């Protein structure tokens with residue numbers, strides 16, 4: 001039973017000027033800065049890290065970008081990102097004295113092997129917007145109201161006193177458009193659109209970015225989506241729980257089509273359109289045989305809270321966790337967790 005400590009996270013306060021000054025000071029003082037995205041990096045993690053590193057370079061600060069992935073390749077939807085000459089794999093990082101700043105990672109486990117690189121850094125800062133952020137940074141720039149870490153990365157660019165170049169703006173926009181689902185998710189505000197307007201003014205090609213990030217996939221990925229849709233199941237809404245639509249993507253299905261795990265990432269966007277379901281779940285088998293569980297909520301259920309109870313994390317509307325159990329067991333576990341959530345929201 002894991003219900004007792006539910007919701008006991010202390011509130012995370014938005015960053016103060018003192019926090020920002022501490023971050024900037026440590027970045028400027030460093031011999032070099034390693035900007036880090038979380039494992040299985042998405043547009044927000046990589047766009048933020050890349051945009052920040054490009055800005056640091058423009059400010060005359062030595063900076064590189066890293067994330068822990070083997071093989072060390074960008075997800076297909078992000079291969080257009082500017083600044084890729086700054087990328088270094090964990091093994092390629094040859095730095096003696098350095099500062100490290102993580103972007104969009106809520107806890108150290110999300111950094112993979114780079115967590116220990118952070119331990120040895122002279123300074124370890126964190127920029128994030130997850131409510132589940134654990135406070136691991138010496139300086140934490142964490143705003144849980146920010147729709148994307150990229151918004152905070154843009155403030156970092158400004159506070160470095162760097163002009164917003166088209167390349168930097170494109171990286172920031174990658175993060176913004178990813179985490180807002182093209183400005184459709186609830187976290188999008190008038191301020192989000194003002195940020196987007198600034199990025200437009202900096203010369204980004206928003207239509208090309210949208211096509212790369214959301215609307216481009218090889219035919220094999222379309223076939224994988226077809227497989228996932230065909231095997232999707234609906235657990236109807238009941239007294240005790242919300243409607244859940246779920247499906248699985250096995251390693252053998254991917255292997256047959258020659259696809260890596262990130263090719264399965266967009267499947268949930270189609271599955272979650274099911275009108276009878278409040279919650280959508282896609283259970284994807286990694287190359288290591290461990291299942292990566294992605295969840296989405298339409299708003300009644302806080303899947304971020306649910307996933308953090310199941311060992312993962314995320315936001316109210318989008319969250320995930322990993323599990324070595326079978327998909328059937330995983331979906332049972334989720335159903336039970338949602339029943340509990342429904343009970344407690346009534347009481």
Ligand SMILES: [Mn+2]
Pocket residue numbers: 044045104129148149179
């Ligand atoms: Mn994010």
